[in-house]
Amino acid sequence: MITDVEAATPALCRLQLGSELRTLRIAAGLKAAQVCRRLIWSPSKLTRLETGENAAVEPAEVMALCEIYEASPETRALLQGYAAVTKTKRDWWQSAEYRPIIRPGFKAFLGLESTATVLQTYEAEFVPGLLQTEAYVRVIHERAHEGLSADDVDKLVTVRTTRQEVLHRTTPPLKYTAILNEAVLRRTVGSPALMRDQLGHIIAMVEARPNVRIQVVPFKAGAHSGMNGKFSVLQFPERAALKPLVYLENLADAWVIRQDDAIERYEDAFADLSALAAGPQESLSMIKTAIKEHS
Incomplete structure (x- = not known):
């Protein structure tokens, strides 16, 4: 688990966020299809989120998942911090020049x-x-x-x-x-x-x-x-x-x-x-x- 979220790279935050969200879902006994039905998401959207493939992650979407998974307040704050980094920082390969x-x-x-x-x-x-x-x-x-x-x-x-x-x-x-x-x-x-x-x-x-x-x-x-x-x-x-x-x-x-x-x-x-x-x-x-x- 990342302890200094603000100093972490967006890539690491996306990967850590995805890994922990998947762990929470499994601990809650939910299949991906069940979560997608509740949030009216496509299966690929949740897959990209759990595998860290999105360039940026919406904190509101992370909070919606945390609500379904009944995550603790501490976990919710940490995951929201990961999402915030992906929204405020960019890896060099995500620039308009290279994308x-x-x-x-x-x-x-x-x-x-x-x-x-x-x-x-x-x-x-x-x-x-x-x-x-x-x-x-x-x-x-x-x-x-x-x-x-x-x-x-x-x-x-x-x-x-x-x-x-x-x-x-x-x-x-x-x-x-x-x-x-x-x-x-x-x-x-x-x-x-x-x-x-x-x-x-x-x-x-x-x-x-x-x-x-x-x-x-x-x-x-x-x-x-x-x-x-x-x-x-x-x-x-x-x-x-x-x-x-x-x-x-x-x-x-x-x-x-x-x-x-x-x-x-x-x-x-x-x-x-x-x-x-x-x-x-x-x-x-x-x-x-x-x-x-x-x-």
Whole structure:
């Protein structure tokens, strides 16, 4: 539970609010459909509220739920404080400049990432976003989003580079582990010179940031538990009482997984990949070798 609500980010307040409202509903023995009928809400409205996906939350709606759940006066005041923060503050990705170009699923992820204390990522195709250079980002977006205007590509590049500030965050600090398929090192994105710069940037980040850890799954490792595609597992501050979540994305969509059994499968998969991959020092040696081969 957040103790200093006014100092908390809107993203953390939305997540904490949603988690506690869901806990209250379950404790009251109510199904989501029952609550929606009483308030004449659509099911999706309550779902967005409980999963922290709304940009802002109306305090009056929170109070209506607290009334149904018979929440204590102390809990009502706390949840109203969470809602007030979401109304008075804005996360950077909710600005009018970026809102039209960021998919809803990725907006949800940005809120999670800005709050998480642990982020574990497996990437099979390209350098993870938090480690990409601006030139690498631009090539990826120009190829993946053909037809976008140059201005929109510039905005997407800015979104990616701004997002990387979480690696320098101190409250709470983010422990970041990325496991890469060896193909990420070998594939030439843009040009050999761009790749040398990109791979050199990864090495520099690992050497400069003790909270950043990189491992590489070599081709010789054969089949492994990440072959169904990339994924990210997020963990949150203990005080927030939020369960770990999994983030997935593909060409058409992005979404967050919250089911306990599915999350456990991804946590196990990441642990298996970490055991199978080269260790951190050997992985850095593999990256340095790849730099030489991009000639």
